[in-house]
Amino acid sequence: MIKAVIFDLDGVVVDTAKFHFVAWNDIAKQFGFEISSHQNEQLKGVSRIKSLDLILEWGHIKLSQEQKTLLLNQKNEAYLAAINLLNKTDILPGILEILTYLKSKNIPVALGSASKNALPILQKLGISTLFNVIVDGNIVQKAKPDPEVFMQAANKLHVLPKHCLVIEDAKAGIDAANNAKMTSIGIGNKEILINASYVLEDTSKLSKKFIDELLKN
Ligand code: BG6
Ligand code: MG
Numbered sequence: 001m002i003k004a005v006i007f008d009l010d011g012v013v014v015d016t017a018k019f020h021f022v023a024w025n026d027i028a029k030q031f032g033f034e035i036s037s038h039q040n041e042q043l044k045g046v047s048r049i050k051s052l053d054l055i056l057e058w059g060h061i062k063l064s065q066e067q068k069t070l071l072l073n074q075k076n077e078a079y080l081a082a083i084n085l086l087n088k089t090d091i092l093p094g095i096l097e098i099l100t101y102l103k104s105k106n107i108p109v110a111l112g113s114a115s116k117n118a119l120p121i122l123q124k125l126g127i128s129t130l131f132n133v134i135v136d137g138n139i140v141q142k143a144k145p146d147p148e149v150f151m152q153a154a155n156k157l158h159v160l161p162k163h164c165l166v167i168e169d170a171k172a173g174i175d176a177a178n179n180a181k182m183t184s185i186g187i188g189n190k191e192i193l194i195n196a197s198y199v200l201e202d203t204s205k206l207s208k209k210f211i212d213e214l215l216k217n
Contacts, residue, residue, distance in 0.1 A: 002183060002214045004159040005102055006150055007095075007131075008045065009113035011169030012187055012203065014090050014125060017044060019082040023075045024055060031059045041192055045170025047114045047143040048072055080117070086124040093204035099130040101208050107215065108132045110153035112166065114143055133157055145175035150182055165214055167206070168196070183214065 011017040024043060025035045035043070039058060043051045052072055056063060063071070088096075102109050110133040111118060118136035122128035133156040135149050142148040154161050166177035169187045174196045177184035185200060186193030193199045200206060 001163060001217060002165045003163040004108045004110065004154070004157045004165070005211075006110045006112040006153045006164055006166045006182070007099075008166070008168045008170065008173050009111055009115055009118050009121060009136075011044060012167050013092060013095050013111075013127075014086065014121060015092055016083055016086075016121065017169065019079055020044075020051075023078040023082065024051060026078060027052070027071055027075055028055055028059065031061055033059055041171060045114055045144045045168070045172035045176075047137055048076065048116065050143050076117075083117070083121065083124070086121060088126050091125050091127065093202070094206045095203050096127065098206055098208070098211060099127060101211070103130055105215075108157045108159060110135060110157055112149045112153045113137065114140065114149065144170065144172040145179060147176050147180035150176055150180040154180070154182075168193075171195075 007013055010020060020043065021040050028035050035055065042054060049072065052068060099109065109131050111131045112135050114137045116137040119128065119134060122131065133153055135153045135156065140149045140152065150164065150166055151161065154164050161180050161182050164182040166182050166184045167187065168174050168177060168184060171192055174184050174186050174193050178195055184196045185198045186196030187200055187203055190199040
């Protein structure tokens with residue numbers, strides 16, 4: 001039985017995944033290659049530093065810590081510029097309705113995101129108060145697929161992991177939910193999100209009826 005819902009941010013609440021991709025691809029281009037869509041799937045849900053390490057590995061590039069720090073800052077500045085104008089209209093279809101619905105039913109809700117930019121993004125979207133708890137990349141030590149982010153969210157909500165539902169668009173995020181022994185809804189391609197408990201094509205399919213079924217069972 002589901003008693004709490006944990007939302008991923010990028011690619012679930014808001015379509016920022018495309019801005020992460022453009023910013024990382026610009027870094028890769030500096031080294032003379034581009035990130036494929038298959039490679040991009042591996043960047044989803046993954047921390048900033050781990051993403052850079054993967055890109056450098058794909059390009060067979062070795063850098064010093066200082067050089068890496070410069071690239072991390074460069075990527076984040078490009079990303080922040082891209083999301084500067086985010087507002088309520090950028091919330092993905094159905095998400096605001098589900099968040100409001102869960103609040104009306106007193107179902108506790110958490111954000112479980114790898115992003116260090118999570119809070120300013122929620123504030124731009126005007127929905128930070130709809131989350132009882134925010135666990136983000138500033139707090140979490142171990143990146144998804146490690147279950148830490150979702151376990152911290154469950155602990156802070158005072159709900160057992162087996163009663164938590166995770167909504168995620170990334171393979172690493174679904175693996176993290178499974179590692180936490182939580183139920184999951186994958187948003188996106190069912191071939192990629194094969195390990196999710198349920199897969200929906202996009203957030204508009206996240207109906208109140210579907211959530212109600214999970215809250216009942
Ligand atoms: C995740 C995204 O939510 O956050 C990743 O899916 C991103 O693509 C990660 O790398 C870290 O985000 P940020 O905003 O701290 O660079
Ligand atoms: Mg995501």
